[in-house]
Amino acid sequence: MDQTPNIPEVVEEVRDLFERYEQALIDKNLDVLDNCFWNSPHTIRLAHHEHGYGFDRIHAHRMARPPGPGTKEKRLRLDILTIGR
Template sequence: MTDFTPNIPEVVEEVRVLFERYEQALIDKNVEVLDATFWNSPHTIRLANNEHGYGFDRIHAFRVARPPGPGTKEKRLRLDIVTLGRDLATVSLVYKVRGREMTGRQTQTWVRFPDVGWKVVHAHVSMIAEEPIL
């Protein structure tokens, strides 16, 4: 039987460290780290305001074309990491959009694969005009 124990502290911390590494790689435009974060599969999905990344190759092509820098995140409002067992996690970030009266939302689904470790298999980024209910 699979263990879905929520939020085992050391598993939450593993995912938090990887998430923060990914966020820094976005700022630095470290494509090697960005690519290493995502599952190298045609099944991987990353949907964002100006991206329909269906498959690792399309996600990689978008990353190569993206300029470096802080992007749209001005200030974090809320970060939630939920793990289920030792091999499945979700990350949800709500943030103030830089220079706009908008709220950004970012979600990621992480899976720990036996051969390659933790990878994002699905991600979504969007913005809304309303204030978030936190």
């Protein structure tokens, strides 16, 4: 099994997915947000002031949020570590 750390194209793919998710939070793009999570009752989303357990509950929470642009705190740092492919 390949355990090479930080293969450039793998890091780039993870970074692109992360940025897509972050932008979807700001835009409140529910389709993108939902596609970023496994549609399963076993899905867990941990956040600073809230946690979601199960895809359906995570989705329902997003649907209940007020309309309008989302906000994000300033990013201090982004570190990505990948192992293999």
